[in-house]
Amino acid sequence: MKKIFLIIVSICAIFTACKIDEPDKDLKRIVFDPGNLQFISTSLNPTEETSSALYGNQEALNSLMNGNHQPDPNSEFKLVTWKYHENPQYIGGTITGELLSIETLSVDKNGNISYKIQNSSEKEKIQPNKEERIQYILSYKPVVRP
Template identity: 35%
Template sequence: MKSITLTILCTFLILNLGCHVSPKLDEPVNKNASLPAEFNFSSKRLRVISSIINKTKGTMSTLYGNDIAIDAAKSGNQKNTPGIELTLITWQQKPNKYWFGNNIPGKLITIETVEANQITAKVSYKCFNEHNQSLILNPADTDSRIAFILTQKPSVMP
């Protein structure tokens, strides 16, 4: 009698643990990390150049660039390159609930763009927050951010 009760209890426990609801596949899993539609990022046709993780601040960033930027990054000469277009997107890290020990992008923090004029190579810088609102930085911060973005080394690319 005791073994029948134990068998029934174990069977019920196994069935109960094995029948939990999975997340729907058609629902966005990471909505906070999405870029604002107004930014129209996909139309820019930028490709990944590098990624950056700042463990101190708990952030992760991805640097994207156009073909001119990718060629300049590979040659190590991003400064004063006409036509270069770079976008650095930074997110707050959050733990991945589906994979123990790794982090994924969480809340979007900033979108920074650096562009150089096709003819004069004059560099312009813009910084946006998660609501696609332009942020105004003081000139010293702007210069340091431009220098930081332009000095990023590319990931190993084929």
């Protein structure tokens, strides 16, 4: 009788210990693939709880490193913005979540700048001022790597 009782208690302990809580199952984390673009810089907006990463080709990196607000010909920039949320695995940490937008800035060989935005979020359907966004993207300072 003791053995049967011990087996039943052990089985109950095993099944109750394996319960998996998923409080964040409605959160989606999308990974952006920059392709052949390099990481240039990042920024956070705590008010809107968003984080952004700027990617670009070598020409884009060179034009930002020179500090002039006129991009070099053949530059390509992509500013990717995510909503961030609490990391369920680490207290006080945040991780990227819903992909909100991808802003693309392209410069042709003649120096003409084109801007386009892809909104992934239903909440972010407002089209921003193109000139302001171009100046904002060109104001990024590249991170310095040792």
